[in-house]
Amino acid sequence: MNSNDPQAAEDFHHQFDKVWGNPRGLLALTIVNHTTIGLRFLITGGVFFLIGGLLAMLIRTQLALPGHDLLTPEIYNQVFTMHGTIMMFLFAVPVMEGFAIYLIPKMIGARDLVFPRLSAFGYWCYLFGGIILTSSLVMEIAPAAGWFMYTPLSSAVYAPGPGSDFWLLGITFVEISAVSAGVELVVSIMRTRTKSMGLQHMPLFVWYILAMALMIVFGFPPLILGSILLELERAAGMPFFDVARGGDPILWQHLFWLFGHPEVYILFLPAAGMISTILPVFCQRPIAGYRWVVMAIITTGFISFGLWVHHMFTVGIPHLAQAFFSAASMMVAIPTAIQVFAWIATLWNGRPVYEPPMLWALGFLFIFVAGGLTGVMLALVPFDWQVHDTHFVVAHFHFVLVGGMFFPLMAGIYYWLPHFSGRMPNRSLARWGFWLIFIGFNVTFIIMHVTGLLGMPRRIYTYEANLGWDIPNMISSVGSFIMAAGVATCLLDIILHFRFGERAKRNPWNADTLDWSTSLPPSAYNFATLPECSSRHPLWDNPDLQTTIEHGHHGLATIDHGRRETWGTDPLTGKVREIIHLPGNSWLPFFAALATAGLCICLLSKFYTVAIIMALTSTAFLLRWSWENGAHPRAAPNAQVVEGDPPLHSRTHDGPGLWGMKVTLLANGSLFLSLLFGWLYLWTVAPNWQVPDHPPVHWLGLLSSGGLLTASLFWFNRVIKRLRRDIATHLQPHLWGISGLGFTHLVILVGVWLSSNLAPQDTAHDAVITVMLLYQILHSALAVIMTVLQALRMGRNYVGIHAPYEPNVVQRWWVYTTGTFWLIYAVVILLPNMWNLA
Amino acid sequence: MLSPFHPLQLTLGLVIWALYFVALYAGLSISCQHFAPPEQSGAFNWVNIALLLLTFAVTLGLLFQARRGWHIIKLTKKTRPATPDHKQSASVPSTPQFINYVAVSVYVVAAMATLINGLPLVLLVPCI
Structure with missing residues (x-):
């Protein structure tokens, strides 16, 4: 369609709705569309925020008076642990991901994210994991060792109940959601930007989300590994963190903070992206220093990984090593300052209009800069020693997190509110809400710095009178109730605006980015036709863009084929390379997540047989999910495209799945490197590390197993080379042969493990080797299963010269699996021998 | 040598810094565990000197790339013609130029970060 006739436009959109529309009722559980999934993340995160906020009010009520006995010490421990856990894992990260999931396709001119079923799976994992974790609070068996779960306090000896297990399993479950969103966002940004949107044209918010998603991919796996190891220690007695048996509790701190400090920037970067989007709109001028800001984003992403030890300045690390991390901690202020100066310059050169989003943005500037300055103070080792674990630190990180995440989030909510509802907020209520929160926050937390400097430790459930802490604590508590009143006001405003808010006109803030060229609220497909975009400010350059999009004047205007489609473009230049066809609504993500939730519950209740059944069920759903791809009848059996358009991605050698596999392997590699780090760390530092006289694993068996694995890889590579030359003769027998060879490798590997002298409950040394072997067995098994599936798909004609894409994806897994095998061989067999020789 | 317009250049400087940082921390930790120099030797001992040399080598390499x-x-x-159009979109560089612009600043930042990270080696005794 390419007409200005309104009736024709309506019919055109009706056809799109048939393909993209969301079902209602129970079938709503099958929705995979990014707009719906993003909103679900936001609403669920909002509910968890209210629960976390209620816990905060309990804490402040308890501490308002000396000797107060509202909460028992046990309950207080659970309350502060769950407050931190909920706010960090169930509110802050998911809400930011929700915003990214909702906005990214709209900003880059795409119709959906690239793996819609993964979005849905991530959401259900988050919801079920969050419910499991929060239910422990209702049962009064919540974790109570603090949100960073330091060992040995969280180990079986000092935390014998199920609280720590809830945390470890629940958080790992929720982190599946975070990592899947990270993978999906990276691939979507790199491969589905609209035509001509080169890297240099990407909205800054997209740069920020790209950095955040990559940080999730690298930053979350160390904690996932740590959680698995600690749960193995608690459930199976493998002593990774037990000094007496060769472990070290400090290893947990390293693994936690390797995740934990980047986490702060994982929250800050998307928030800063909102500010970098909002300020230029309300100043009606482009942001100052676009390239400087991009450089600052990249720099923040990297340097934030070099700070983790500043959380551990008091554990006895050598002074020189502390100085390295102190220097890095101060350096991270530099890219942050670059962004602050870019925002100030934008304000300086523009004509700011103080609408509600701008109030929150300016509040952010004030609070975050203050929090950043106390951060530089804490980066100084001697000062950190003085205030470590006091209320000064609590005040500091609330300034950083509330200032650096919550205020921009509120700015973002008010800015994109017309997007969610098609209506405008009530300016008067919005202002009341802002000022109540701004004043309440500062009253609560400015004085808390003083409380900390007066020596009040964090996490004490009460205190005696006349220590000088009474008045500051009372002021903080009063402030927190003012803040709560502000939250209630904002909530009221947001709820009421859905009914009474003024109807939003097109692009109501006169914004410059493509997200405002959709209808308000947007349709499930965002854009009926996909516009070309070679500008950083498409709507300022072409205010009629929304009309021309709706009237079918741009790309991918056909829908009669019944496929959900978006452009697949070059990651650098935005040149169109293929058409990406996307899967439709499906029950599979929901049921896969439900089975995983069942697995989590069975592990918590120690029903290990049922747990195995649940794990197999979940795997079966995921394999079925992988089956309905490419040329499958439910995906894209007909590869016909409009003349002149590029081919479907599943009919090429490249595509989003290949990128998804690569990014997933980056996350997997981060987990594996963390495991190697753990091995080397314990070997170097653990005081009772015990190395047996003879290697516990048979080296020759392992070597022969590795030889077969390597042969399988070479064989697979040869198949891929032939496929690239359009030679598919005997492809299926080749795939069966590779599967058979890989299976033989797997059998030998399992045999080596079973016949070894490993005693994983006796020493940390053997426990780590056991985990490495299990990791390898899992990867080898998946390589074989995926190859068997390819052979079966070849038989159904879903794979072949006409659809050569999937074997390319599986090949990456073989490469990775072979790589990890030889690394394990090197560190378990070769390195100890070389060390002994030296 | 990698083209200055290759997209990896956007992050390569900081990847090198990250590897340097790991080498710095791991090198110090392993040295202190197994071959700790005597405390009396002060800041000038083989551990600090080796790590300082590494710092200078990495800094110079990064500056060379910048x-x-x-x-x-x-x-x-020098070769770009003057554009009469002052619209914002007209001043946006091409993709390779953009990559090079950002990469240069990333290399400079990475060099600064390396130097600042290594500075404590001049002052502090390594293994206490």
């Missing part, structure tokens, strides 16, 4: 990219920016400026 200079290479900067040279290309200067050449581009």
